[in-house]
Amino acid sequence: MTALALDNISINFGGVKAVSDVNLTVAEGERRVMLGPNGAGKTTLFNMIGGQLRPKQGRIALFGRDVTRLGPYQRAHAGIARTFQITSLFSALTVEENVYLAVQGTLPDRYTIWRAASDIADTTRRVKQVLTDWRLTDTRRATVRDLSYGEQRKLEIAMALARQPRVLLLDEPTAGLSTAETENVVALVKSLGRDVTVLVIEHDMDVAFEIGERFTIMSQGRVIADGDAEAIRNNAEIQSIYFGEADA
Numbered sequence: 265m266t267a268l269a270l271d272n273i274s275i276n277f278g279g280v281k282a283v284s285d286v287n288l289t290v291a292e293g294e295r296r297v298m299l300g301p302n303g304a305g306k307t308t309l310f311n312m313i314g315g316q317l318r319p320k321q322g323r324i325a326l327f328g329r330d331v332t333r334l335g336p337y338q339r340a341h342a343g344i345a346r347t348f349q350i351t352s353l354f355s356a357l358t359v360e361e362n363v364y365l366a367v368q369g370t371l372p373d374r375y376t377i378w379r380a381a382s383d384i385a386d387t388t389r390r391v392k393q394v395l396t397d398w399r400l401t402d403t404r405r406a407t408v409r410d411l412s413y414g415e416q417r418k419l420e421i422a423m424a425l426a427r428q429p430r431v432l433l434l435d436e437p438t439a440g441l442s443t444a445e446t447e448n449v450v451a452l453v454k455s456l457g458r459d460v461t462v463l464v465i466e467h468d469m470d471v472a473f474e475i476g477e478r479f480t481i482m483s484q485g486r487v488i489a490d491g492d493a494e495a496i497r498n499n500a501e502i503q504s505i506y507f508g509e510a511d512a
């Protein structure tokens with residue numbers, strides 16, 4: 265089954281065509297990496313998939329359902345979760361409280377406001393599992409604003425996965441992470457079940473080729489190539505665009 269299908273997606277900002285006629289098909293369970301220089305349109309494309317932006321033309325389908333006109337929260341309930349280039353967390357709350365909010369928002373009893381989330385057994389169990397999987401147990405009582413940037417990045421990814429999404433969008437997930445933290449993120453992404461389709465924007469080529477099965481290359485708002493690791497490595501045009509004169 266096709267998890268995600270984009271059909272002639274375009275968007276303009278004033279007179280600038282930020283994304284132009286993008287067609288993309290991602291199979292269920294696939295690990296797809298988006299590559300390209302800064303300004304290529306990758307994050308803008310993610311924003312249209314996630315619902316933060318609405319395309320000026322084209323269609324977005326999630327598991328065959330047209331979601332082009334749905335808002336971000338509706339797409340979240342349909343199974344899309346994502347992270348951002350700049351972390352989006354509740355900085356005044358603790359790590360554990362952030363994870364509680366992420367987990368509780370996915371449960372049928374999320375509107376049970378007359379009792380604490382910690383009293384809901386399923387929520388508590390899943391929160392503990394997320395904290396353990398992402399090695400956040402030792403910092404669970406820490407206020408998010410007191411975490412390092414790398415720790416905040418890791419928490420945001422953990423929260424996205426805590427929602428048990430069908431499609432996970434990761435926008436530069438290893439940016440700002442130490443070598444050990446990067447290795448942990450790569451291992452956890454690779455350990456995800458095939459019931460989760462993963463799209464990643466990544467500039468670290470070692471990470472990209474470690475995670476990705478197929479690669480989509482963008483430049484100046486357009487998709488210029490699509491293929492497996494060997495095809496991408498051997499494409500002279502991609503080498504020139506990605507490592508040469510990057511479009512800013």
